[in-house]
Amino acid sequence: MALDDSDVEGTELLETYDFLLKFIIIGEAGTGKSCLLHQFTQNGFKAHAQHTIGVEFSSRTIKVGEKRIKLQLWDTAGQERFRSVTRSYYRGAAGAILVYDITDRSSFVNLSRWLADAKALASPHLVTVLVGNKSDREDDREVEWSEASRWAHENDIHFIETSSLTGDNVESPFLLAVRAILLSIESGILDPEKAGSGVSYGDRALRRVNSSSRLSFGSLSGGRRRGTVRLKLKDILPGSGRGKCC
Template sequence: MPSNYYDSDATELVETYDFLMKYIVIGEAGTGKSCLLHHFTHNSFKDHSQHTIGVEFSSRTVRLGEKRIKLQLWDTAGQERFRSVTRSYYRGAAGAILVYDITNRESFINLSRWLADARTLASPNLVVVLVGNKSDREDDREVEWAEASRWAAENDVHFLEASSLTGENVEAPFLMAARAILLAIESGTLDPEKAGSGVSYGDRALRRVNSSSRLSFGSLSGSARRKGGAVKLKVKNWIPGSKCC
């Protein structure tokens, strides 16, 4: 598989895309949500990051196989006083990046509340990826990979660990969610033309996918290696239950 398979150089300057997908980035304050998103959109660590006030917006266009996908990214505040504001942005989201801090157990304990809100308010076909952030701080770990992996399996969400500081696996959750959404479109369980789906056809005006027309977006599957009791995930490859930044 070529190294540029996911077209990491694609930016908002690219005017054409096949699908537009709405994502929300949620989780407790201080988990590194904004840093994770900044590294994904700017390919660099965000120094001196402050708590998000309300909601911040960004976007990035990526490629999965032959398909260009524009991701509409809503970074929500994790502080309780902004909850009533941020929850209004959950509506119509196709994907949710649910973030906790592996060095802060409380941020992990509160995941159920965030997941419940997202599933109540977002698209009925919401795809959720759980991200254990700050994997570079192994010595300060308070949440073991195995425990988080079990929680993800019990709650039917994808899971990986990542580091917004080093950039390891930062792209993986966003691409993982996009692939799952494309699979749902291909299978017919998600209709981009339906209001509230969180997905819409892009500038190329794709027609409704049917049994004779496949999306052809490739595969995220691939090999992974074990290290320190967790699976290290390559950015362009994904295996369920793997670890990222």
């Protein structure tokens, strides 16, 4: 169901948080974007998932150190016929989760188009995480980890593999993107008060980011798993597992 940003403004008043971040989940149809998002927001596998029609909205509030961060999550359809509709939701996104299916090479080959659209339409400081989904289906793999890692490095984005069925690493791309965005705020690169940044203050923040105190991220627990580019993740990635995936 297609939504507009104004349709969800009221929901942001129901809880307190320090920052509100807009994320888009993009990639070819059938890569498991909706399953990945459902696992992240509902902590469970979405059986018998149908292709997304237009755009679907969900949200989740997470804690990063001492900060409560609310994620406004826009799950976009991967079919070409919805492209003109979904691209309008890229506007002002602070983070993008770019998903491909490790068992479907065509979903990897088309990544450049998705990334180009996101960079052109989202926030100038967009943080993108490349996600190779269905990591549990190792026997059916068509895209090697090393190839995807190299592509991510060449395009200056982060990379990790996940399984939306088992939940393996599902939280990691979101935590990685959030942490990178918070670091940009702390360093002054990203201004939450600037229109189109994809970030806004919550009522808990009280503009503390402009004070002399620094943001406190704390430790996000867990061990490290292969599948990361650029940022050291030893303190922020949860544990890993293997299994099957949608």
